[in-house]
Amino acid sequence: MSHASPSATATPTPSNSVPSTGAKLAAELVGTFILVLGGVGTAVLAGSHVGFLGVALAFGLTVVVGAYAFGPITGGHFNPAVTFGLAAAGRFAWKDVAGYVIAQIVGGALASSLLFVIASGRPDAALGNFAANGYGSQSPDGYGLVAVII
Template sequence: MLKRVLAEALGTFWLVLGGCGTAVLAGSHVGFGGVAAAFGLTVLTGAFALGRISGGHFNPAVTVGLWAAGKTSATDVVPYVVAQVIGAVIAAAVLYVIASGTAGFDITKGFALNGYGAGSPDGYGLTAALVSEVVLTAVFLVVIVGVVSNSTTAPFAPIAIGLALTLIHLISIPVTNTSVNPARSTGVALIAQGLSLQQLWLFWVAPIVGGVIGGLIGRFFTEESAKE
């Protein structure tokens, strides 16, 4: 268990440092497309490197969703989620040290924070943010469950999952700055405090609900396919 928990912490650290780091340090250079690609690449590389150890979740919504799909033991859920949050917070702290090394850095405006209303990049409200996070997390889990459940596609799962996460970011960065990952949201919010911390509840509730929905949908399709 220790090795698997450490793998989840390290993988989540890499996701936050790579994805949020690109947004914070290079966002003005690479744009939304570059940030979206960065999140996808962190999952792709992290899953290839560490997936054989822990499954490469790096996301509480994925862990809970895979539990709902019958792909993860209930005993793994809490240790994995705790490790993921710790990894995300450490990554956010490292990112803050780097980002604050330049004049004019404003943590409340340039720290890849998730939010709605005043916290949304384009001012989207609570309902839009809620629907976006639930639906996109659900679809993410459908993709994950589908690719890991097939022996033919499983070896290439990190590629499909990374591309799915890239697409999710392309869709929803303007809405919420894209969470679909409570650990990622928590890491930067705990460092930044303020509005992002007040709105953090949404980025736990919506992705977890979406993860369970997606996990159950994925389970339905994979179990039906096995019967045919």
């Protein structure tokens, strides 16, 4: 009959350690990548098929996925405006803003680059109008400058 030592049979306790800065920045990068790929990808590649509601749902669902997956690590900002807003409200340290924003920009740039490659391979791709914004005759729905500003 073997007797296990108490340390061998003790149940492990969960770690309450704070994620490293690298882990936080990586999570923001990946979360932003997922948000841009899912949301913007739906708007660019399937927007005419799923409509405004489908695009809104795609953005909302990708935010939920990102928040559940990375929220415990980073707080789930995934957008420089959110990061700046939280810092301005005193709910996020200003010293961490630059790293988060850089990670978010890199994640968004990587996802949009991937979307560009994907959309460029489509026979109906028009690179001149790829996710274009504008007003007047350059607006997808003909909105004037005042409407765009408001």
